[in-house]
Structures are given as structure tokens and as C-alpha cells.
Amino acid sequence: MRESIIRIREEIKAYNILDIESQEAFRLKFLSKKGIISNLFDQFKTVSPDEKRELGRELNQLKLLATEKYNSIKDNFSSFDKTSKQDDLTRPGYDLNLGSRHPISIIRSEIISIFEKIGFSVAEGPEIEDDDHVFTKLNFAPEHPARDMQDTFYIFRQSVEDSNPNDILLRTHTSSVQIRVMQSQKPPIRAIFPGRVFRNEAISARAHCIFHQVEGLYINEKVSFADLKQSLLFFAREMFGKNTDIRLRPSYFPFTEPSAEMDVRCRICEGKGCNICKHTGWLEILGCGMVHPNVLESCDIDSKKYTGFAFGMGIERLAMLKYQINDLRLYFENDIRFLKQFRSVL
Numbered sequence: 001m002r003e004s005i006i007r008i009r010e011e012i013k014a015y016n017i018l019d020i021e022s023q024e025a026f027r028l029k030f031l032s033k034k035g036i037i038s039n040l041f042d043q044f045k046t047v048s049p050d051e052k053r054e055l056g057r058e059l060n061q062l063k064l065l066a067t068e069k070y071n072s073i074k075d076n077f078s079s080f081d082k083t084s085k086q087d088d089l090t091r092p093g094y095d096l097n098l099g100s101r102h103p104i105s106i107i108r109s110e111i112i113s114i115f116e117k118i119g120f121s122v123a124e125g126p127e128i129e130d131d132d133h134v135f136t137k138l139n140f141a142p143e144h145p146a147r148d149m150q151d152t153f154y155i156f157r158q159s160v161e162d163s164n165p166n167d168i169l170l171r172t173h174t175s176s177v178q179i180r181v182m183q184s185q186k187p188p189i190r191a192i193f194p195g196r197v198f199r200n201e202a203i204s205a206r207a208h209c210i211f212h213q214v215e216g217l218y219i220n221e222k223v224s225f226a227d228l229k230q231s232l233l234f235f236a237r238e239m240f241g242k243n244t245d246i247r248l249r250p251s252y253f254p255f256t257e258p259s260a261e262m263d264v265r266c267r268i269c270e271g272k273g274c275n276i277c278k279h280t281g282w283l284e285i286l287g288c289g290m291v292h293p294n295v296l297e298s299c300d301i302d303s304k305k306y307t308g309f310a311f312g313m314g315i316e317r318l319a320m321l322k323y324q325i326n327d328l329r330l331y332f333e334n335d336i337r338f339l340k341q342f343r344s345v346l
């Protein structure tokens with residue numbers, strides 16, 4: 001028996017407890033009711049009385065050694081212990097904090113998928129642009145007020161008094177992408193251009209210096225104003241419901257002729273007049289028109305052969321109408337209470 005005690009003592013000292021499995025194996029081998037130490041205690045009953053005293057002490061020390069080793073290591077793994085009380089397999093799982101999509105990006109995707117249905121592809125252009133793409137090639141007269149420092153953020157300007165096609169600025173509208181696309185592709189062209197735009201405006205509930213637009217362009221032989229109207233009617237009905245009425249009012253933009261602004265019948269009051277539509281029964285949602293021949297020619301497109309229409313809309317404005325958001329600043333402040341309200345919408 002003495003030999004066994006010495007052998008087991010060495011074994012206990014050398015035993016490497018690395019993980020919860022080897023810890024449990026150690027317990028079963030040395031400390032459990034059927035383990036070797038308990039076995040030795042059984043044998044101890046048969047030991048002769050004169051050996052009992054000595055062997056009894058050694059046996060107790062052996063048990064203490066095993067118990068202490070086990071206890072010293074036990075806490076290292078206890079939080080992973082499959083048998084511990086902390087691990088209640090019936091406990092409900094943690095709530096995964098799912099993010100939500102920003103209303104601007106929801107509306108943007110909606111606009112894109114509507115126009116994709118009628119054959120429009122999607123393209124993008126740079127936010128930092130030159131005067132040539134933002135103004136000159138879009139038929140803006142040299143003295144047009146949009147070219148003023150008051151309205152446009154300039155990064156580089158040749159002269160403070162006069163604008164120059166090489167001036168570098170933040171684009172004030174996505175119409176600049178029309179030029180980029182017409183310079184790099186031959187008609188037929190049918191595409192929309194979503195993107196951020198920048199204007200030198202004081203921030204308020206109704207104005208912001210950064211906002212988002214979606215521009216559209218269709219250039220082909222024999223494109224007519226009727227095509228423009230039909231495409232935009234389709235868009236309005238997909239976006240606001242199939243009974244939505246539209247109205248085109250004459251307007252002016254340098255890059256389109258004729259130009260128009262499009263209204264949709266107010267959904268809140270069904271056209272009767274309310275605060276949202278300022279009692280007119282109509283809500284303005286976009287600008288549009290037939291691409292000006294000067295614009296086509298500035299991109300080397302034969303304006304005798306090709307015609308086209310263009311339109312541009314503000315995403316913030318559409319989202320305001322759709323979700324009845326009354327302050328533009330909410331889009332940019334990232335207030336979680338605002339953003340959370342769009343959680344369920346994909």
C-alpha cells in the first residue's frame with residue numbers, strides 16, 4: 001500500500017490540468033467515490049493495526065494533496081463549466097441589437113428600384129467637381145447666381161470676380177453626372193444618378209448645406225415630352241400609390257427647354273388642402289424637362305438626331321413627404337430615437 005501511495009502522490013503532482021475536460025478527468029480519477037484514493041481508503045480497513053497510524057496519516061495527506069490541487073485550479077474554468085448553475089440552457093438568448101436603415105437610404109433604394117423596372121441603370125459621379133461639369137456645359141450663363149460664392153462651396157477658384165470652367169467646387173446638384181455620362185457614353189442613354197450635393201446654406205429646419213438628389217437622363221432618337229410625362233407618372237404611382245395624380249407646371253432650368261416642375265396630389269388631404277401641402281392640394285417633388293440642345297452639343301451629341309429628357313429630385317424632400325418628417329436636421333443628427341423608428345422597414 002505504501003508503494004501505491006508514493007506512486008499516486010507523484011502522479012497527482014505531475015498531472016497537467018489544462019482545461020475543463022482534464023479537470024473533470026482528474027476529479028473522477030482521484031477524488032470521486034470510485035476513484036483511486038477512495039479505493040485506498042477501502043483497502044485501509046484491512047491494514048494491520050500497527051501500520052494503521054502511519055499509513056492513515058499518509059493517506060490523509062494524499063487526499064489533501066489531490067483536493068488542494070483540484071480546488072486551486074477549479075475556479076480557472078468554472079465559468080465555462082457545463083455543469084455549473086450559471087449555464088441555464090433554458091434562459092432566453094441575448095437580444096441582438098439590429099441596426100436600422102436610414103430613411104434617406106430607404107427612399108434612395110426605392111427610387112432606384114422603381115426606375116430599374118423601366119430600364120434605367122445606375123451611375124455615379126464625383127462630389128468634388130469642376131465648374132465645367134456643374135455649370136458651363138449645363139448651359140449656365142457666366143453670370144448665373146448659382147456660380148456665386150454665396151451659393152457654392154469653392155475648393156479652388158481662379159478669380160474671385162469671375163467663374164472659370166477650371167474652378168474646383170463641391171457639386172451643387174447631380175446634374176453634373178449627366179455631363180460625365182454623355183461625355184463617356186453614346187446614346188441611347190437611360191440612367192439615374194443618385195448622390196450627395198452641397199450648397200452654401202445656413203442650416204435650418206427647411207435647408208441644409210448637404211443633401212441628396214437623384215438625377216435621371218434618357219437620350220435617344222425621337223424622345224418626346226410625352227415620354228417624360230409617362231415615365232414620371234409611372235414613378236409617382238409606384239412611389240405614392242397607384243391612384244396618385246401628377247401635375248406639370250412650366251418652370252425654368254438652364255439645361256432643359258421646355259422645363260417643368262412636377263407636383264403630386266397631396267396624400268394627406270387627398271387634394272383638399274392641409275398644412276403639409278400649404279393648402280394647395282399639391283406637393284412639389286421634382287424638376288424636369290427636355291435636355292437643352294446646347295447641353296447635348298457640349299457633350300458632342302448631335303442635337304438634330306437625338307433628343308432626351310432629364311429630371312432631378314431631392315431625396316430628403318421625398319422622405320419628408322413619405323414619412324411626414326418636418327425638420328431636415330433630423331436626417332443628419334443621428335439621434336437614435338429618430339433612427340429607431342425606421343427599424344422595421346427594409
Ligand code: DAH
Nearest residue numbers: 173175287288289310311312
Ligand atoms: N438640378 C436641379 C436642382 O438641383 C434639379 C433638376 C431640374 C434636374 C430639372 C434636372 C432637371 O435634370 O431637368 O435644382
